[in-house]
Amino acid sequence: MAMIDARPGRVRPAPESFLTDEQIASVKDGRRDFMRKAFMAASVAMAAPAVARAAVEGDPAILELPQWSTTLGLPVAANPYGMPSQYERGLQRRESPGLTRVGGSSVAFTPLQGLFGIITPSGLHFERHHQGWHDIDPSRHRLMINGMVKTNAVFTMDDIMRLPSVSRIHFIECGANTGMEWGNVAVPTVQYSHGMLSCSEFTGVPLKDILDMCGADYKKGRFVLAEGADGSSMTRTIPMELIESGEVLVAYGMNGEMLRPENGYPLRLVVPGVQGVSWVKWLRRIEVGDKPWGAKDEAVHYMDLMPDGLHRQYTSTQECKSVITTPSGGQLLLDKGFYNISGMAWSGRGKVTRVDVSTDGGINWRQARLEAPVLSKAVTRFNIDWVWDGKPAILQSRAVDETGYVQPSYGQLRAARGTKSIYHNNAIQSWKVVESGEVSNVQVL
């Protein structure tokens, strides 16, 4: 048994079984020998000779050749469009129960707790619709440009896809991400606290190129309205400065294929650094004008209520923010020892330049490694070593962007904005680890 004692974390029950009640109880009691017991139990369950062999010689996962090593596998194209392993089915988009009452105007959160690197798989990109989604026939989709332009124009998808294209990686975050947590802790996991965040490679045409073709009046037309083709025909005002920068795209591609219907197929606006509501999906019209529009999502929602009763209107930039995704709320650490703390950082004002991590609730901090690529207005992955001594800990991450802005604490954010804002909560997230290995969501001022 020497091998097993030396590397307890490497011997696991079959992956399809989650921890048993007994195992959890033993973790809670602080008994750290449960892994060995689990292994013994697994061994006992096997035929007698195997038990003997396993107990003496090692891991049955090695000694007993599995079915996948001893039989013929499936042919190519068994799944013409590939899907994740059946063992990954726990990682799905989910609604937060009670948050909304109508599926057509709701949110499905990305399971950040299971993601690696910076790209969100397209099937897990978060969803936020205002009046349901449709799978639009691309041959019948049109983009109209009108307003303060020389030529009001219409483009088909054929037209748009003929124009010179660019591909860029950017994050998209809903302005209401982490909104349930303004006043107090409300949700258990990073999926629900931060899962209105995704990051993809988008392919499309700079909107500026299209406005140039139409002869936009850049002198007087300093605002642009984007409008969707869905039932709500959702509208948002975008500053012309962003479009002139060349960053705003009329995009049809996402992660190498066309946009998914839930994410705006066949055409959406990409507005890097700005909250998701401005990335109008199923984009049907762009109007150039000389004043903002005061649309429903600018004059009823997506406004930040301040303690003095005033609403901040046209707040759009997603300020610098980060979150540790592993370990995170609702998870269990299985033993003492080494862990790779991993998380995501992003800023609507440019590149993330630095992420610091604390394991003592913010008294002391260490600088984390930023993994390449580090891109402007994109998610940056960070990692840092941590050896858990089995004692209570509070894990936090704090990001800094290229403007020098440092992600604020809850105390600082509430001092400036109170607790009723709903939108734009970018406070430092805290995950509490207790002796049993349970990780839970807490707020540290």
Next chain:
Amino acid sequence: MSRFSKALIALLIAGASTAAVAWEGRFAGIGREATPAEVKAWDIDVRPDFTGLPKGRGNVDDGMTLWETHCASCHGVFGESNEVFTPLVGGTTLKDIETGRVEALVSGSFPQRTTLMKVPTVSTLFDYIQRAMPWTAPKSLNPDEVYAILAYLLNLAEVVPADFELSDENIREVQERMPNRNGMTTDHGMWPGASEAKGGIGNGGTPDVKNVACMKDCKKEVVIASALPDYAQDAHGNLAEQNRPVGQTRGKPTGAPAEGNGPGAAAEPAAGAAALALANAKGCMACHGVANKLVGPGYNEIAQKYQGQPDAEARLVAKVKSGGQGVWGAVPMPPQGHVKDEELAQLVKWILEGAKAQ
């Protein structure tokens, strides 16, 4: 002439103004000029300065009739319903109408933040009703109907009197009575364009908080201000099933397995699931729960009521199609013309069989 050229010419004729080259240069022929009728069909936005506002008029009385047909099923007869959406009306006072600032936003004296408490601009309401309402049939109202519905809504909030007729001619005066018209500020750094001083919005990007990247002994003690209540943890299903079965960590077993979200959820949808998806897609679930009364009755209540009645299926199909009122209460069910006959049959059969999810 080749067949290809003929097809191309047919295409060009089909597109009203495609014959005209919209612009010269290397992109000539990509895109075309929009016709005035096309721009008119899509450019329906109304700005706070009322640019884009169509001519028209409608009074509170007519608005009430339209409201009961198109709006009450979700928003309640008085715009007060909190069943499907946050209430539209409530929390504003005559004093707010005078000052243009909603006091309840400061005091927190009203349980919700209703639309009328927040919205500063009456144009926003006109624009949104016109483009997005009613919920299941957006863009089906003509301008006079929008004026009438808006007049009724404003009357509920006491912004206009009961005998009021709203029109493009007097809407500017109504703007001067909006309860939260002075409730906005753009003094912030989160507009990603030019500052207000330079013709844009806000302060040009200066943040309102300033943290420093302290590294050592940054504070004396750690104050936990809030922790997750047990009910909130258990309300999100079994977290063990929402994590990967290998890796550094496991999910913690909690609550009950989330219905339709657990590992079994990826299975082939059964007939029940298909009907449920259809009910969702057609907007039925906006007003009906499977087991609960929302605005309308729960599906199990309907199944119970019609149990053992041989003509139930045909009667219910007719009822859903043409709408109805009175069987389950005062809130009317609008006609559901957007649901095809075969879909209707599928839904009704499913409801009468108990509206099972699988």
